[in-house]
Amino acid sequence: NAGVTQTPKFQVLKTGQSMTLQCAQDMNHNSMYWYRQDPGMGLRLIYYSASEGTTDKGEVPNGYNVSRLNKREFSLRLESAAPSQTSVYFCASRLQGAGRDTQYFGPGTRLTVL
Amino acid sequence: AQKITQTQPGMFVQEKEAVTLDCTYDTSDPSYGLFWYKQPSSGEMIFLIYQGSYDQQNATEGRYSLNFQKARKSANLVISASQLGDSAMYFCAMREISGNTPLVFGKGTRLSVIA
Numbered sequence: 542n543a544g545v546t547q548t549p550k551f552q553v554l555k556t557g558q559s560m561t562l563q564c565a566q567d568m569n570h571n572s573m574y575w576y577r578q579d580p581g582m583g584l585r586l587i588y589y590s591a592s593e594g595t596t597d598k599g600e601v602p603n604g605y606n607v608s609r610l611n612k613r614e615f616s617l618r619l620e621s622a623a624p625s626q627t628s629v630y631f632c633a634s635r636l637q638g639a640g641r642d643t644q645y646f647g648p649g650t651r652l653t654v655l
Numbered sequence: 656a657q658k659i660t661q662t663q664p665g666m667f668v669q670e671k672e673a674v675t676l677d678c679t680y681d682t683s684d685p686s687y688g689l690f691w692y693k694q695p696s697s698g699e700m701i702f703l704i705y706q707g708s709y710d711q712q713n714a715t716e717g718r719y720s721l722n723f724q725k726a727r728k729s730a731n732l733v734i735s736a737s738q739l740g741d742s743a744m745y746f747c748a749m750r751e752i753s754g755n756t757p758l759v760f761g762k763g764t765r766l767s768v769i770a
Contacts (some may be wrong), residue, residue: 574757583746583762584700599757631700633758642688642707642750644698644758 560618564632572635573615577628584591660759676732678747686752689730694744
């Protein structure tokens with residue numbers, strides 16, 4: 542059981558380049574999330590998808606787009622990378638029901654934009 | 656809007672001692688969930704404990720317990736018998752259940768366990 546997987550683990554981009562961060566979960570969860578983590582800022586929500594076919598903006602959506610390709614996969618795209626997007630990106634999925642509520646995180650992608 | 660506050664940027668504790676990490680929250684939703692996560696230096700986010708706003712008893716998971724004081728809007732994490740491996744960042748988070756909102760995180764507390 543792989544849980545939440547993310548690719549790549551590390552990436553270096555030049556300003557203006559584009560890339561897509563991939564995320565997949567094999568736990569049949571409905572909700573998936575993308576966060577970024579910057580020093581001293583905790584985790585901030587970029588976008589989320591409450592169910593297949595829906596996406597919503599979080600706290601810091603500017604400069605990003607997302608696609609909920611199917612129930613398993615939720616990708617994050619940077620169309621024109623900027624140095625301010627240097628961060629660690631976490632994908633997560635949510636288990637809810639029977640009095641439980643747990644959000645599982647992937648291992649993270651460390652992105653540097655030069 | 657929901658808000659989480661962790662006022663302790665860093666904490667030190669002696670090995671085998673207990674430590675309390677503070678967390679206060681603000682919400683107008685009567686139905687919410689409170690969470691604690693651990694982030695070791697390796698970077699992964701590890702779920703520790705969950706408390707629902709209607710739960711009558713404080714949540715416990717092994718050496719972790721959540722001191723839930725609803726009237727004070729606090730959800731402090733208590734780690735008993737600290738171990739060197741407990742050294743990490745700890746994040747408090749909250750979700751409003753009624754609005755099915757995403758988790759909102761505090762800025763974290765760095766715990767260092769001293770031998």
